[in-house]
Amino acid sequence: MRLKVVTPEKQEVVVVDDNATIGQLVQQLVDGGTTTTTSIKVRSGFPPKLVDMTEPSASLLDIGIRAGDKLMVEEDKQAEAAPVAASAVPTVNATVPPAATPASKTTASSSPKGNIPHIQMPVGYLVLRRVPDDNSCLFRSISYAVMSNMEEGSQLRSIVADAIRSDTTSTYSAAILGKPVDEYIDWIQKPTSWGGAIELQILSKYLNITIHTLDVETTRVYSFNEGMPRFIYLLYSGIHYDTVAYTPLSDLNSTEGDECAIGIDSEIAFEFADAVQKLGKKLNNSRYVTNTKTFTIKCLVCQNKFKGEKDASKHAQETMHLEFGEVDA
Incomplete structure (x- = not known):
């Protein structure tokens, strides 16, 4: 079976025997250089949950791992530290120095790395993924949230232009657009033109997704194309859009585990929305907001x-x- 393995450093496809055991998978990851230790934590599913690794002889199928699954793998610092504390050394030594070392490692491994705005969730983190401030921030934010990269902005602009051009219901009339239709079509395709509510409405329908935008200053959420099976959140500072993602990884600099489009029936859907509000309040207190009356x-x-x-x-x-x-x- 083929498995997508994601670590804080990289991601790769690993091929294992259909009847492989946990122990065999772990050893293959070590032999292949995916990880340098057999003391690892593995998460699977969405939201990712810890896989029970206590029985190395158990088959992957028995613990619910199937072909095509994505496995989040990271070093288990606590498991590595445990033998030191339990080793057969004099009690006086085991009480002081060895105990201090594992505690220090545990703290380091549980602390998110990097100065990235985030909210800790019951499992994983909600993180702010900043996009360049280059007049295409709305398009880049949606591109990252839906397509996992920020480089599809021009394609999204073209989608908007085509939707307006083919509109036969006067939904996007000159009165709504604020300028003649043909002029707006040309304008929105320029990389220097800002997107707004019109673009959010069009793209949410085209992508068959609900787009929620949180105005960080007012904490109000504006929703486009509600009722879709999946949703994304964008954060709006007054003049700039960024996107947010869920990640199970403790290294918040790594985007390998990012999930931005969340299913409405997902176990973390409510927690995700609640974390977005908390992140918005946190950013509002850290000068993320731009006052459009004075900037x-x-x-x-x-x-x-x-x-x-x-x-x-x-x-x-x-x-x-x-x-x-x-x-x-």
């Missing part, structure tokens, strides 16, 4: 700078300059 914005057409969204909107109406970017005050 400085630059017109990318004439290079003039304006204070706040109101002045920028007035400039756009007067000049039809529609490409803006945030700058330092």
